[in-house]
Amino acid sequence: MAGADWGRRAVRRIPRPTLQAVAERAGVSPATASRAMAGSAAVLPETVERVRAAAAALGYLPGGPAQALASGRTQTIGAIIPTLDHAIFARAVQALQTSLARHGYQLLLAAHDYAAAQEAAAVRSMLGRGVDALMVVGADHLPETWTLLTEAPIPVVLSWSFDERLDAIGFDNAQAGYLAARHLLDLGHRRFGMVSGFTEANDRARLRIAGARRALAEARIDLPNARIAQAPFTLAGGRAGLAQLLGLAEPPSAVVCGNDLLAVGVLLEAEQRGLRVPQDLSVVGIDNLEIASHIAPPLTTIHLPTAELGRQVAEHLLARLRGEARPRRIEMPIELVERRSSGPPTVENTVRSPIQAA
Amino acid sequence: MAGADWGRRAVRRIPRPTLQAVAERAGVSPATASRAMAGSAAVLPETVERVRAAAAALGYLPGGPAQALASGRTQTIGAIIPTLDHAIFARAVQALQTSLARHGYQLLLAAHDYAAAQEAAAVRSMLGRGVDALMVVGADHLPETWTLLTEAPIPVVLSWSFDERLDAIGFDNAQAGYLAARHLLDLGHRRFGMVSGFTEANDRARLRIAGARRALAEARIDLPNARIAQAPFTLAGGRAGLAQLLGLAEPPSAVVCGNDLLAVGVLLEAEQRGLRVPQDLSVVGIDNLEIASHIAPPLTTIHLPTAELGRQVAEHLLARLRGEARPRRIEMPIELVERRSSGPPTVENTVRSPIQAA
DNA sequence: TATCGCTATGAAAGCGCTTTCATTGGATTT
DNA sequence: AAATCCAATGAAAGCGCTTTCATAGCGATA
Numbered sequence: 142m143a144g145a146d147w148g149r150r151a152v153r154r155i156p157r158p159t160l161q162a163v164a165e166r167a168g169v170s171p172a173t174a175s176r177a178m179a180g181s182a183a184v185l186p187e188t189v190e191r192v193r194a195a196a197a198a199l200g201y202l203p204g205g206p207a208q209a210l211a212s213g214r215t216q217t218i219g220a221i222i223p224t225l226d227h228a229i230f231a232r233a234v235q236a237l238q239t240s241l242a243r244h245g246y247q248l249l250l251a252a253h254d255y256a257a258a259q260e261a262a263a264v265r266s267m268l269g270r271g272v273d274a275l276m277v278v279g280a281d282h283l284p285e286t287w288t289l290l291t292e293a294p295i296p297v298v299l300s301w302s303f304d305e306r307l308d309a310i311g312f313d314n315a316q317a318g319y320l321a322a323r324h325l326l327d328l329g330h331r332r333f334g335m336v337s338g339f340t341e342a343n344d345r346a347r348l349r350i351a352g353a354r355r356a357l358a359e360a361r362i363d364l365p366n367a368r369i370a371q372a373p374f375t376l377a378g379g380r381a382g383l384a385q386l387l388g389l390a391e392p393p394s395a396v397v398c399g400n401d402l403l404a405v406g407v408l409l410e411a412e413q414r415g416l417r418v419p420q421d422l423s424v425v426g427i428d429n430l431e432i433a434s435h436i437a438p439p440l441t442t443i444h445l446p447t448a449e450l451g452r453q454v455a456e457h458l459l460a461r462l463r464g465e466a467r468p469r470r471i472e473m474p475i476e477l478v479e480r481r482s483s484g485p486p487t488v489e490n491t492v493r494s495p496i497q498a499a
Numbered sequence: 500m501a502g503a504d505w506g507r508r509a510v511r512r513i514p515r516p517t518l519q520a521v522a523e524r525a526g527v528s529p530a531t532a533s534r535a536m537a538g539s540a541a542v543l544p545e546t547v548e549r550v551r552a553a554a555a556a557l558g559y560l561p562g563g564p565a566q567a568l569a570s571g572r573t574q575t576i577g578a579i580i581p582t583l584d585h586a587i588f589a590r591a592v593q594a595l596q597t598s599l600a601r602h603g604y605q606l607l608l609a610a611h612d613y614a615a616a617q618e619a620a621a622v623r624s625m626l627g628r629g630v631d632a633l634m635v636v637g638a639d640h641l642p643e644t645w646t647l648l649t650e651a652p653i654p655v656v657l658s659w660s661f662d663e664r665l666d667a668i669g670f671d672n673a674q675a676g677y678l679a680a681r682h683l684l685d686l687g688h689r690r691f692g693m694v695s696g697f698t699e700a701n702d703r704a705r706l707r708i709a710g711a712r713r714a715l716a717e718a719r720i721d722l723p724n725a726r727i728a729q730a731p732f733t734l735a736g737g738r739a740g741l742a743q744l745l746g747l748a749e750p751p752s753a754v755v756c757g758n759d760l761l762a763v764g765v766l767l768e769a770e771q772r773g774l775r776v777p778q779d780l781s782v783v784g785i786d787n788l789e790i791a792s793h794i795a796p797p798l799t800t801i802h803l804p805t806a807e808l809g810r811q812v813a814e815h816l817l818a819r820l821r822g823e824a825r826p827r828r829i830e831m832p833i834e835l836v837e838r839r840s841s842g843p844p845t846v847e848n849t850v851r852s853p854i855q856a857a
Numbered sequence: 858t859a860t861c862g863c864t865a866t867g868a869a870a871g872c873g874c875t876t877t878c879a880t881t882g883g884a885t886t887t
Numbered sequence: 888a889a890a891t892c893c894a895a896t897g898a899a900a901g902c903g904c905t906t907t908c909a910t911a912g913c914g915a916t917a
Contacts, residue, residue, distance in 0.1 A: 205628030206567035207873035225593040235583040250608045270563030565903035
């Protein structure tokens with residue numbers, strides 16, 4: 142539209158006012174100015190006022206790097222996540238950032254897209270750049286990353302799952318899988334399938350599968366790998382997953398999904414194929430995204446309080462930074478939310494077994 | 500589950516190895532060590548090797564704050580967005596971060612939740628902490644924020660929309676609204692409604708409304724405020740928005756939505772109310788989220804390349820940092836994606852007008 | 858062989874803060 | 888009135904790097 146206008150402005154280096162300048166203007170020493178700006182120490186209210194005024198007049202902004210170098214604290218906390226493209230992580234980070242900001246901390250963010258090497262680089266980079274504390278997701282990391290993490294001179298918290306080596310705030314992912322499968326089992330299903338995201342560098346996905354398997358095993362039902370479709374964490378992935386399961390010799394009457402995104406994909410694919418949910422197919426997800434309650438039929442799922450997790454991580458890290466003692470392991474509660482995507486199997490879908498005489 | 504185990508580990512202050520230590524171990528001066536680590540300057544390959552080895556042996560990580568203080572560069576870029584809870588921003592940030600990381604830059608992220616004061620605080624904080632460049636979203640900012648932004652000694656780019664005062668990479672939001680309404684108009688609709696997000700501190704939302712109005716005005720159709728439902732940017736908001744419009748004396752046969760999230764909410768509400776889309780109601784969104792193409796019926800929408808925007812912002816800022824000249828305004832292309840949520844109005848929905856003799 | 862010009866390295870001066878330690882002077886105590 | 892204590896402030900030493908500026912070699916040039 143408008144003709145491109147070529148900017149030529151060089152990257153200027155206008156010297157910003159220093160604390161020194163503020164101090165001079167206020168007629169105090171840099172030491173006092175520093176204390177006044179920090180607000181904490183014993184400085185006459187009147188002096189504080191004078192310094193504040195001088196700072197405002199000069200448009201003074203404290204220089205982070207200098208503060209960091211002198212104090213050893215950067216007021217910055219790092220978060221390393223798989224990706225922001227999944228609502229769950231985005232939501233947790235949002236909550237984390239909001240909590241941190243309220244306490245004067247900044248958020249340094251890195252996403253690694255499930256690439257272990259990239260994660261290692263991010264950890265190294267953050268540790269170097271100097272964050273006061275760090276959050277990572279899950280327990281799958283390169284040995285090198287583990288070393289960096291456990292030997293870091295700062296508080297580090299593992300989120301989303303657990304590992305003895307680090308403070309952790311997470312969910313019982315296996316239990317999530319268990320609850321989902323158990324629910325379907327209780328409804329009477331016997332022919333299962335699962336749609337999972339890729340399990341590489343993703344202990345949560347593996348644990349959820351393991352949990353579902355445990356529930357099924359209790360009912361003497363096997364869940365071979367052939368009945369677990371692995372797909373990208375997208376709606377399209379969910380659709381493809383269901384398509385794959387439907388191609389099985391004995392297609393499932395119930396499918397457990399690694400998360401809600403996949404579950405919604407499954408629902409959409411089912412609808413498109415004319416399968417009625419839950420009459421022809423029961424679907425359970427994990428996460429409880431906003432859309433889960435809005436889609437038709439509303440999705441039965443395992444609720445994971447992800448935003449709360451973000452808040453807890455912030456609180457934990459901040460407390461550790463204050464030197465407070467904290468539990469090393471905090472398990473966030475999860476629960477089954479029954480909605481209308483799951484129901485008892487219809488007769489033709491039920492495998493007649495001697496035990497099932499109903 | 501497992502009994503809470505109370506960690507007592509104090510926040511240790513293990514002195515990390517310094518460049519000085521690396522230099523000694525390599526038998527060179529700190530100056531040479533610095534140059535060797537930077538890779539750039541004229542240092543014998545053999546010396547570089549020696550320094551690298553020493554650094555590795557000691558587990559040396561360059562100290563960011565010190566580097567920043569000495570060099571005046573933090574290798575960090577700031578991004579201030581409304582919220583990560585909307586997929587569009589999350590996606591753009593994800594792309595931005597990935598591009599930055601590839602070039603050795605870190606991302607400092609802040610969300611302000613559409614609160615102007617919080618945004619101002621974030622800008623101040625980032626400028627202080629020292630970012631090498633900054634991205635903000637939209638053109639709605641407090642005067643104070645504008646001052647900070649335009650007088651910042653670093654490259655700043657405004658994203659998502661445009662403003663003469665700053666380099667900008669954005670979309671023609673008005674055109675997006677225009678295209679959406681135009682499409683519906685061309686289909687023959689005459690009774691319009693709009694579901695928009697809140698317009699406060701959100702020039703994008705206002706521009707989209709303005710654009711839609713312009714299109715309608717060309718057809719001599721008025722879009723009074725009463726026909727524009729304002730709702731939160733959520734599915735529930737979209738549902739409520741449609742509910743409101745349906746309560747009108749002359750309910751719309753076509754609705755333009757401020758974004759896809761609202762549009763999907765509208766679709767869901769329509770389905771629940773038994774309205775057929777597009778026979779009874781045509782719906783158009785803006786964004787082209789993944790779900791737009793998967794939901795039933797697939798959503799007609801205006802595609803905005805948000806991930807590409809993130810990438811462009813990274814590229815722009817990095818180029819400016821290198822001192823390269825760049826266009827001050829980059830407009831990302833947008834286009835209508837026709838799907839099945841929009842169609843011609845049915846007869847009973849069409850307002851008989853002298854001009855409309857068909 | 859004396860001079861010049863490089864190249865690889867070192868010495869040292871900060872970058873802009875925070876923080877310990879010392880100092881001052883007034884209020885309090887005896 | 889002398890001794891004591893404390894509150895408020897200042898002096899100065901870094902924090903761990905980068906970056907001039909200077910210097911020592913050493914091959915090339917005249």
